[in-house]
Amino acid sequence: MSKIVQRRTRASRADKPRAVPQLVDDEAELFVADAVAALVESKIPFLVAGTFAVSAYTGISRPTKDLDIFCKAGDSARILAYFRDHGYVIEVEDDRWLGKVFRGKYFFDVIFASSNGAIPIGDAWFDHANSFEIKGQKVAVISPTELIWSKAFIQLRSRYDGADIVHTILRMHDRIDWRRLLAFMEVHWEVLLIHLLNFRWIYPTERDKIPDWLMDELIGRLEEQRRLPLPQMKICRGRMYSRSDYRIDVSEWGFADVGGEGEMREDLEER
Incomplete structure (x- = not known):
């Protein structure tokens, strides 16, 4: 048994009320x-995230x-290959972070980093995971912190997960490792501050849920x-939120992307 799997089986259990998402139909449930049963059988370390984690921690x-499965980069190809060998259709949508596993119209995502590259999945995610039962299988779910x-x-025009964040803070503030x-x-850090201010504005009576030392x-x-x-x-960091929504900033307005060169302020001022 790998060290990661051993850590996963020792993961602490969250003791607050849990819920599970409402899958769209019986076929999706199946x-x-x-x-999930195949993932457990594969013995490849994985974590459940996304809507299933939100439901587990908030009760919503x-x-x-679909299902979001997180893993380390080195295990993503192993998971995809395992399901391909078991009759599923696989797709590598973006080699930087995302693969998919299909059976008919249903699929789950295999994610090893965020689309902007800022969030790689590492050992710490497994160290702090919690153990929940999903569809009769005991699995590791990412912690509230992760x-x-x-x-x-x-934070795209078509999707914004801020509500998931504030609900997680509200329900699991005492389980969040704020220093981590x-x-x-x-x-x-400014992105974190924005989310914390958002929480304080939404729940003015719950401001004490965020540690004073962190706000200070x-x-x-x-x-x-x-x-x-x-x-x-x-520079325009907006591309870390959405490459399409902030495309004009780097293509026409002279801002550098998160990486790469852009125009200097003094050059623009001389025009």
Whole structure:
């Protein structure tokens, strides 16, 4: 048994009320049950995330048609190959982060990183996972901390996961490892601050659910940042939220993408 699997079986159990999503029909129920059983049988380490994790931690049961499976990058090809060898149709949608496993019109995602590359799935995700039963199988579900991290950048015009984040904070604040979450989002601390301010605005009576030290730390960073000169390189981090919604910024307006070169502020001022 691998070390990762051993850690998974020792994962702590969340003791708050749980729920499961409402799958769209009986065939979807059967597909998910078969897929989870096959994943367990494969012995390849995996984590359940997405709507199933949201339901487990918040008690919210909402309709869904698929399943999000997280794994380390090195195991994604193994999972896809395992299901291909068992008669499923597989697709590598984006070699940077996403594969899919199909049976007819039903599918589940095999995810090893976020689409923007900011969130790789690593050992820590397995170290802190919780054990839940899904479709009669005991499986590891990402912790509330990693659940927030996994959803922090999902802010497209067509999809926004901020509600999942604030609901997770509301219901599982005492289970969130706030220092680990800050470490995850160290480079993107402003995104974390935005989500925390969003929570405070939505639930003014629940502001104490977020540690004072964390708000002090983030607001202190903001105050220090305001005293610095503006960056010289024009960048648009919006592409970490949505490549399509912020395409014009890098294609026409002179902003650099998250990586690559852009125009300098002084060059624009001279025009």
